[in-house]
Amino acid sequence: xxxxxxxxxxxxxxxxxxxxxxxxxxxxxxxxxxxxxxxxxxxxxxxxxxxxxxxxxxxxxxxxxxx
Amino acid sequence: xxxxxxxxxxxxxxxxxxxxxxxxxxxxxxxxxxxxxxxxxxxxxxxxxxxxxxxxxxxxxxxxxxxxxxxxxxxxxxxxxxxxxxxxxxxxxxxxxxxxxxxxxxxxxxxxxxxxxxxxxxxxxxxxxxxxxxxxxxxxxxxxxxxxxxxxxxxxxxxxxxxxxxxxxxxx
Numbered sequence: 001x002x003x004x005x006x007x008x009x010x011x012x013x014x015x016x017x018x019x020x021x022x023x024x025x026x027x028x029x030x031x032x033x034x035x036x037x038x039x040x041x042x043x044x045x046x047x048x049x050x051x052x053x054x055x056x057x058x059x060x061x062x063x064x065x066x067x
Numbered sequence: 068x069x070x071x072x073x074x075x076x077x078x079x080x081x082x083x084x085x086x087x088x089x090x091x092x093x094x095x096x097x098x099x100x101x102x103x104x105x106x107x108x109x110x111x112x113x114x115x116x117x118x119x120x121x122x123x124x125x126x127x128x129x130x131x132x133x134x135x136x137x138x139x140x141x142x143x144x145x146x147x148x149x150x151x152x153x154x155x156x157x158x159x160x161x162x163x164x165x166x167x168x169x170x171x172x173x174x175x176x177x178x179x180x181x182x183x184x185x186x187x188x189x190x191x192x193x194x195x196x197x198x199x200x201x202x203x204x205x206x207x208x209x210x211x212x213x214x215x216x217x218x219x220x221x222x223x224x225x226x227x228x229x230x231x232x233x234x235x236x237x238x239x
Contacts, residue, residue: 025178032238038180 002061005034008052022051121173128166129224135159136217163220180238188230195226 009019016034020027023044032038033048040048049056136159143152177185200219207213 026181028235028238029178029180032180037238038183041179044179 001039001063002036003033004059004061005030005048008054008059009034012052019051023047117176118173121169121176124169125166125173128162128169131162132159132166135162159217184231184234184238187234188227191230191233192223192227195230196223199226 005019009016014022016030017027020030023030024047025044029038029040033040045056045060048059052059139155139158142155146152146155149155174182174185196219199222203211203214
């Protein structure tokens with residue numbers, strides 16, 4: 001799944017570690033989500049949306065191609 | 068000389084520093100962003116120290132297991148017919164149970180991606196251990212020396228470590 005996490009994070013000048021701490025996950029998980037290697041669970045996606053004060057679909061974009 | 072802040076409220080609001088500059092390339096195009104909603108926070112991620120402490124505790128428990136195991140085997144070899152041999156023989160299970168409890172607590176603290184990585188590593192470890200033990204079992208059938216069952220757990224632990232490394236790299 002594509003996402004704008006890196007851009008949103010850069011706008012607030014947060015490091016991956018800082019975002020990870022706010023989300024209560026590891027930095028590895030933030031990195032994996034950013035690079036599109038891991039799709040977060042719904043609770044974590046909502047938590048991300050809440051952290052950036054945006055809607056989930058403003059952060060994530062579903063890829064319609066079957067992987 | 069101390070610096071004077073004309074407007075403390077403005078200097079203390081870190082929310083969107085990039086939007087505050089008139090020349091900022093970041094422009095709000097969406098005014099329909101949802102209002103902030105207070106929701107219960109996720110539990111905090113364990114600090115590095117908690118992770119290291121868990122690894123140290125687990126390592127010590129495994130060391131205790133190996134020491135008790137070797138001690139138990141030594142005592143049993145010296146007293147093969149003692150009436151208390153069953154108690155001594157089963158003694159290594161105690162430190163192993165300690166390691167298990169440390170391990171389960173550590174698993175519960177992992178976040179969702181780490182849990183996924185661990186699940187795949189366990190699957191790999193289980194399958195690979197089955198391959199190795201069955202393979203060696205077949206070789207025992209044609210004359211290789213018999214190995215103790217107690218080799219199975221260390222083998223599984225090593226393969227679990229290998230699996231964790233493999234699947235961690237996959238998400239890097």
